[in-house]
Amino acid sequence: xxxxxxxxxxxxxxxxxxxxxxxxxxxxxxxxxxxxxxxxxxxxxxxxxxxxxxxxxxxxxxxxxxxxxxxxxxxxxxxxxxxxxxxxxxxxxxxxxxxxxxxxxxxxxxxxxxxxxxxxxxxxxxxxxxxxxxxxxxxxxxxxxxxxxxxxxxxxxxxxxxxxxxxxxxxxxxxxxxxxxxxxxxxxxx
Amino acid sequence: xxxxxxxxxxxxxxxxxxxxxxxxxxxxxxxxxxxxxxxxxxxxxxxxxxxxxxxxxxxxxxxxxxxxxxxxxxxxxxxxxxxxxxxxxxxxxxxxxxxxxxxxxxxxxxxxxxxxxxxxxxxxxxxxxxxxxxxxxxxxxxxxxxxxxxxxxxxxxxxxxxxxxxxxxxxxxxxxxxxxxxxxxxxxxx
DNA sequence: ACCCAAAGCGGAACAATGTTCCGGTAGAGT
DNA sequence: ACTCTACCGGAACATTGTTCCGCTTTGGGT
Numbered sequence: 001x002x003x004x005x006x007x008x009x010x011x012x013x014x015x016x017x018x019x020x021x022x023x024x025x026x027x028x029x030x031x032x033x034x035x036x037x038x039x040x041x042x043x044x045x046x047x048x049x050x051x052x053x054x055x056x057x058x059x060x061x062x063x064x065x066x067x068x069x070x071x072x073x074x075x076x077x078x079x080x081x082x083x084x085x086x087x088x089x090x091x092x093x094x095x096x097x098x099x100x101x102x103x104x105x106x107x108x109x110x111x112x113x114x115x116x117x118x119x120x121x122x123x124x125x126x127x128x129x130x131x132x133x134x135x136x137x138x139x140x141x142x143x144x145x146x147x148x149x150x151x152x153x154x155x156x157x158x159x160x161x162x163x164x165x166x167x168x169x170x171x172x173x174x175x176x177x178x179x180x181x182x183x184x185x186x187x188x189x190x
Numbered sequence: 191x192x193x194x195x196x197x198x199x200x201x202x203x204x205x206x207x208x209x210x211x212x213x214x215x216x217x218x219x220x221x222x223x224x225x226x227x228x229x230x231x232x233x234x235x236x237x238x239x240x241x242x243x244x245x246x247x248x249x250x251x252x253x254x255x256x257x258x259x260x261x262x263x264x265x266x267x268x269x270x271x272x273x274x275x276x277x278x279x280x281x282x283x284x285x286x287x288x289x290x291x292x293x294x295x296x297x298x299x300x301x302x303x304x305x306x307x308x309x310x311x312x313x314x315x316x317x318x319x320x321x322x323x324x325x326x327x328x329x330x331x332x333x334x335x336x337x338x339x340x341x342x343x344x345x346x347x348x349x350x351x352x353x354x355x356x357x358x359x360x361x362x363x364x365x366x367x368x369x370x371x372x373x374x375x376x377x378x379x380x
Numbered sequence: 381a382c383c384c385a386a387a388g389c390g391g392a393a394c395a396a397t398g399t400t401c402c403g404g405t406a407g408a409g410t
Numbered sequence: 411a412c413t414c415t416a417c418c419g420g421a422a423c424a425t426t427g428t429t430c431c432g433c434t435t436t437g438g439g440t
Contacts, residue, residue: 009387009436046390112355158367161351165302177348184374199407199416225397236419
């Protein structure tokens with residue numbers, strides 16, 4: 001029942017698993033821009049194998065972080081159900097989103113890289129997370145807690161941008177600055 | 191009187207000027223990450239000449255934008271003197287800062303690049319602009335218009351981050367999102 | 381147990397960049 | 411005109427991403 005379409009060779013499955021593990025380790029050690037050669041070496045395979053399994057680097061990044069992104073997607077409705085107010089749900093969820101970004105070395109920067117290398121990553125994040133953010137923002141706007149002239153896209157990009165380079169700079173606390181931004185969303189301000 | 195220390199050869203002066211012009215043009219066309227070879231070609235010199243005049247790419251970027259950064263530095267005190275309140279001065283000056291970043295293709299991203307390539311650029315911006323920002327923020331905090339638990343550094347980094355990728359994305363208006371962040375600075379919020 | 385077609389692999393090879401280095405050129409003082 | 415040297419140009423090296431193709435391994439059939 002688990003095998004549906006194209007049964008793959010055993011070595012192919014083994015290599016894919018090894019690549020995912022190697023990529024995860026490399027991303028932790030050197031960020032999501034870790035050289036392909038290094039990932040291949042860690043996995044004990046040739047670079048050709050990396051590209052066969054993951055045609056673009058973004059595919060590899062998505063595969064490595066899929067679980068955590070999906071967890072963030074699923075947390076959206078839960079925040080809305082559990083938080084006392086829609087604004088509380090929004091801030092709670094944005095906290096989770098920020099955690100996702102700042103704990104993954106270089107992820108936020110990759111998300112904003114204009115290199116075509118990460119296009120698929122960008123699309124994936126947008127596809128999965130934007131609807132969630134839109135839902136939360138709309139609820140907060142409807143309840144009058146938040147100004148209603150902002151697109152969810154702009155808020156997400158803003159939060160994402162604020163997370164860039166948040167690791168490796170002890171003087172910059174992305175969570176705090178995101179907190180300021182979210183405070184600025186309140187209807188009263190401006 | 192103009193020549194003080196080391197009188198340089200005529201071709202050296204000519205080349206430096208040509209390089210600055212070529213770099214400015216290349217930055218407009220292709221962003222501050224324009225290939226060194228392209229800049230050299232535009233200037234009609236070899237790559238070696240680029241590196242002799244500007245040991246790092248950051249030096250070239252700084253040289254090209256120095257005037258505009260200095261203008262921003264000088265605008266700080268003027269904003270404080272002319273605006274009705276310190277908070278008004280702060281917002282006014284941040285507008286200028288944002289203009290500087292979003293109109294220079296890729297500058298904001300370069301400022302945040304963790305590549306050593308742009309270290310000197312980062313330092314220069316910090317050296318020149320951070321004192322100005324600190325002065326404005328302190329004035330606004332003293333007048334009670336703005337919360338006082340934020341470092342100028344964090345605010346500047348936040349604003350700078352929000353400007354990353356603001357060109358070439360019609361759905362994202364950095365000025366508006368920076369406006370939200372600045373609104374979040376008001377003492378009342380949070 | 382053996383064989384073979386195809387799936388899959390490895391890494392050489394190519395391309396695009398940044399950066400260094402040195403043989404040769406040309407500016408400027410005499 | 412001569413010479414000395416600051417300066418130039420670009421070949422050469424390093425580091426990446428990406429493609430391509432000859433070789434190996436696997437899995438199924440005999």
